[in-house]
Amino acid sequence: MAGTKDKNTIAGVFQGTSRGFGFVTPEGGTDRDGDYFIPPRATGGAWHGDKVTIVPDRADPFDGDRRSARIVSVLERANKTVTGTLRRFERELWLQPDSDKLPGPIKLTGKSRGLHSGEKAAVEVQSYGGGGKPPLGALRETFGKAGTREAAAAAILYNYEIDREFPVNVLEQAEAAAETVPAEALAGRLDLRGRCVITIDGASAKDLDDAVSLERDASGRWVLGVHIADVSHYVAEKSPLDLEAWERGTSVYFADQVIPMLPVELSNGICSLNPQVDRLALTCLMTMSEGGEVLGHSVHKSVIRTTERMTYEDCNLLLADSLPEEAVLRTQKRALEERYAHILPMLRDMAVLAKALEKRRRLRGSLDLDTSESYIICDEQGRPVDIRTRRQGESEALIESFMLCANETVAQHLFEREKPGVYRVHEKPSADKAEGLKTMLEPFGYTFQEADNFTLQKILEDAGTKPEAPIISTMVLRSLMKARYDTQNLGHFGLAAKYYCHFTSPIRRYPDLMVHRILSRVIEDGERQGKAPWEKRMAVMAQKAAVQSSEREIAAQNAEREIEKLYMAEYMSGHIGEELTGAVSGVTKFGLFIMLPSGVEGLLPAEALPGDKWHYDEKRMTLRGEHTGRVFSFGMALEVVCVQADPGSGQIDFRLAGEGELPVIAPREKRHELPIAPDFVRGKPRTKAGGRRARPPRHKAGRGGGRKR
Structure with missing residues (x-):
């Protein structure tokens, strides 16, 4: 209604x-x-x-x-489409929703030939029911057998409007792109093909959109070059490629898969800064002092030819202060030093400059949060076989420092010229978030008056290498506001940056592509005074891009998180009964969330805790036993046993280890295993209400086929 x-x-x-x-x-x-x-x-x-x-x-x-x-x-209405499991009752098909907050089941309308009970599916809601009548929905997609990781992942992607496939007209345009840079495309560009320019990426990366160079000028000052693939040259405004990139907003990464913003013909081909071939770029040249202060800069449309395609792993070994203990690594390092002798001096200079840039950020209040992350190792069949923790090495920190510096410089470049822009903004924590952080930190002995940069960084430094350091870092991270895109330059709280935008990844982020288009116009205008005719139109486009990109970023992050939970559950299904060490990563009235060192997170239900009546303190994030006085709190280390893991839902359950005989944990409700309630089918309303938000189907008209810091 x-x-x-x-x-x-x-x-x-x-x-x-x-x-x-x-x-x-x-x-x-x-x-x-x-x-x-x-x-x-x-x-x-x-x-x-x-x-x-x-x-x-x-x-x-x-x-x-x-x-x-x-x-x-x-x-x-928030729920335009709903995913769930098909169930047949008598001669009718119903969708049992995935979310137990929905009032379903939803009766399917239209033909059901070829559909089977137990399939994962999505329906478009046509009626929300009421007055004794059930909700009605039309089938839109099926994903395979319910309860499997593959079907659940496909349903998640559908919910967030993330398409694996590109429309035909988009693929045709991508396939028509040149494989080499023609001579006419070099006109008016700064020719940097004679400079030593390198890329540093993960060993498996194929879309290389950033490269770096470092040299001294005539006065002995550093000149740092950050060279970014000129994707805007190949993705024209309002072309099929551009409209599809706008819809997607970002590439999506999970486990061993990537769903790119641009077709691989571009992202891995002509737009990738592959070694020893000509590539078009946008270059930011920054003249710096020994301490990393930017003394001057210039932005150019350029042509480059990267000298080497380096990997993080090789660079970390090359930059190690001493020879590794392992004989194999010592041999490998000597071989790398010989192989890259022509760029090793520059690489070492880059490491020195990166440390200077990092020090400058720290001094101004940039937050040093724990940068470790979990990543899933899959076998040849795509099944998870291991979960590891990736920590930032010296070469990763080097590239991050250079990219941050370029992003700040470009943002300042646009702002000072009063040109349109898409800024990456991150505001100060709200009063509510600051107060919540203060309450959670008190049990650990940390107090503060105001949640400013220096106060939060001091807390992180005081935690140092103490056992609770990862938890403190998590608490601070959760207290921060969500970064987003905006056309107003509001600064970046986490980085303590007055100016900040995303410039360095136009292959995988639409805001960067938008910034490139604006920069290209500014470069073409030269020293033109006053407002150019294009600026008003571009300002409107920038505003729309900021809103759209913020929304699609959230959708991508949610999808990545939900799908990786499926992989983690599938991995943990092979570790049922094992005793594991974890820490409390969340406290609710219904139980404790436990995170393992690998990043796997599961629930320890309240009913599985030792016999007592447990009282939940929301502000302090604790469960306290009424009779025993025992307290379970955020950050507490616990020994647990994995008792169940469901790849179809991503749910993992633990129980405490070493507590003697405990009640068996009842499996959490899996709606795809539940029968349809006969009273509801006969028209009697149920009292449940609620449901997960699902985005409406995308408009297909004019799309040329196909569906999606």
Whole structure:
């Protein structure tokens, strides 16, 4: 149903639960204490995520009693499509939703020939039910057998509108791109083919979009060159390639797979800065002092020819201060030193300059958060066989420092010339987030008055190498605001940068491509005074790109996170019964989230804790036993045993090790294994409400085929 607000109603977003009741967060509200409780029979047909209007039951809550309300209208539906498992009841097919917050099952309309019970599928909701009638939906996609990692991953990608395949017209345009740089394309470009320019990437990387160089000028000052693939030369505005890149916004990475923003014919071909071939680039040349201060800069359309294609692994070995202990590595290092003798002096100078740049960032307040990350190793069949932790080496830090410096310099270049731009902004933590961090840090003995850069960095430094250091870093990270894109230069809190944009990855991020287009116009205009005719139009495009790219970045991150949970669960399914060391990474009233050193995270349900009545303290993130006084808190180290892992849902469950005989943990509800409730099928409404937000299907018109710091 739909409706409009009046003076007696409050607008907000409905947050459903699996038990039928829910909460409404008023518009603009951030504090949970300001939510309204919605009883099971007062949801008004709303589903989780819907924008609704409510009428409060009473103006003020009684002491200790949460204020309640009833939903009177649904203003905007959040769940346009729903994924789940097909179930047949008598002669009809129903979709049992993946989310236990949804009121389903959803009755399928139209033909069902060829469809089978137990398949994972997506439906477009045609009716949200009510009045004794069930929700109705039309089948849009099937993904394979429910309960498998492959089907679950495909459903997640569908939910977030991430397409593996490109439309035909996009592929045709990509395949038509030149494989080499023609002579006419060099006109007006700065020719840097005679300079020593190198790329440094992971060994498996194929889309090499950034290269670096370093030399001294006549005055003995450093001249750092950051050379970025000129993707804008090959992706024309409003072309099929551009429209598809806009839709995608970013490349998506998970386990051993990548879903690129641009077809591989471009990303791995003419736009990749492959060794010893001509490539078009945008170059930022920065003249620097010994201490890393940027004394001057210039931005050019250029042509380069990279000298070497280096890997992080080789560079880290080359830059090691001493010979490794292992004989094999010593032999390997000597071979690398001989192989790269012509660039080794420059590489060592780069390491010195990178350390100077890092020191400058630290002194101005840049936060040094734990940069380790988990990555999944898959076999030839794509099955997860190991999960490892990747830590930043010297060459990774080197490239990061140079890219950060270029991003800041380009952002300042655009800002000072009052040109349109797409900035990467990161604002100071909100008062609520700062207060929450203060409460969580108190048990560890850390206090502060204001969550500014230097205060947070001091906390990170004080934690140092203490056992709780990773947890402290996680707490600080979670307290920060979400970085996003904006056309206003609001600075970057985490980096303590006054100017910041994304310039260095146009192959995999649309904002970088947008910045390249603007820079190219600025370069072509030269020293033109005043506003150029293109600026107004480009400012509008930049604003749209900032909004779209922020949304698609969040979608990609969510999809990556959810899919990697599937891989981790599949990996852990081979480790059932093993005793493992972990730490509490989250505390809720229903249990503890436990994270292993590998990055695998699972739930230790409250009912599996030693016999007691457990009280949840939301602010301090603890569970306290009423009778024993035992406390489980955020960051606590625990020995656990993995008791179940479901690749179809990504759910992993633990129990405590060494606690004697504990109750067997009941498997968490898997809706694809549940039968359809006969009373609902016969038309009797159920009281559950809520559901996961799903993006509506993309408009296909004019797409030429196909579906998606």
